[in-house]
């Protein structure tokens with residue numbers, strides 16, 4: 001079986017974007033790959049976090065992985081800071097990454113654009129080498145990425161190839177990306193030029209949170225921004241709002257864009273929005289009922305402990321290997 005890794009950072013309450021763009025796909029991948037999924041708490045602190053919320057979001061995401069269908073017997077689920085090797089290799093990779101490369105990262109530019117240099121944490125700048133460490137520790141073949149993470153996967157490959165070439169040996173497996181076509185980037189319901197993000201204001205009508213009241217989510221879909229054309233057609237450039245709703249519908253219903261367009265070709269936007277709102281509401285209800293069964297149980301701690309032990313074993317071996325190669329051991 002080929003190997004794969006991915007994670008979500010607990011920088012807020014997880015969104016429908018995280019589900020469609022990441023978690024839902026992991027559930028399929030666990031049957032096809034040796035899958036590692038983690039909660040990227042170190043990445044979350046690259047932006048200031050409230051300690052209690054960070055802890056809560058970390059365990060919420062772990063629970064959501066399972067509530068959404070990840071099976072701990074089929075994949076390894078762990079918290080990033082439970083495996084110290086991530087930070088350790090992250091520092092090593094910092095030393096093989098160039099300032100120029102990191103300056104070009106769009107995520108860094110976006111997240112730091114409204115902040116002056118004196119208050120941007122260096123961790124935000126060095127986010128990509130830490131992400132490279134997350135990936136390279138496990139010798140994975142594939143990383144499923146949203147469109148926004150493609151650049152980070154490319155720099156991971158560059159760093160790995162650089163080290164392999166420098167020491168003239170295959171220290172790291174060079175990972176490939178897998179990008180999903182449908183649902184690669186779910187947009188804000190109020191401003192479809194922006195990504196739906198969990199660090200948005202929880203009261204924001206543009207974002208659906210997986211753990212919010214499903215009736216509230218229903219209303220958010222009903223008040224999503226569309227256009228005046230009254231045509232349910234996928235055209236992200238000219239009809240970003242409707243295209244976003246089509247993406248959500250197709251992903252949650254597991255149907256193609258053509259099927260969706262055909263189904264609603266004679267419908268007005270009200271009818272279409274109701275269908276999207278229904279499937280979003282049902283999805284949230286199902287996830288939340290499983291979430292409640294798991295969140296405050298010993299089982300969750302057991303699963304995370306097992307995941308930690310499995311991940312540690314692999315990561316410590318890999319770290320030692322690279323330390324020997326560069327002369328630290």
Ligand code: AQP
Pocket residue numbers: 007008009010011012015017018019020021022040144145146147148149183184185186187195196197198199200
């Ligand atoms: N809107 C989205 N559409 C599709 N996929 C998305 N992902 C996030 N938002 C969307 C995917 O979720 C995975 C985990 O992302 P992350 O938490 O590590 O970081 P992120 O992409 O920066 O997520 P957020 O929600 O936007 O967090 P904040 O607001 O804190 O920056 C990734 O695979 C991502 O593509």
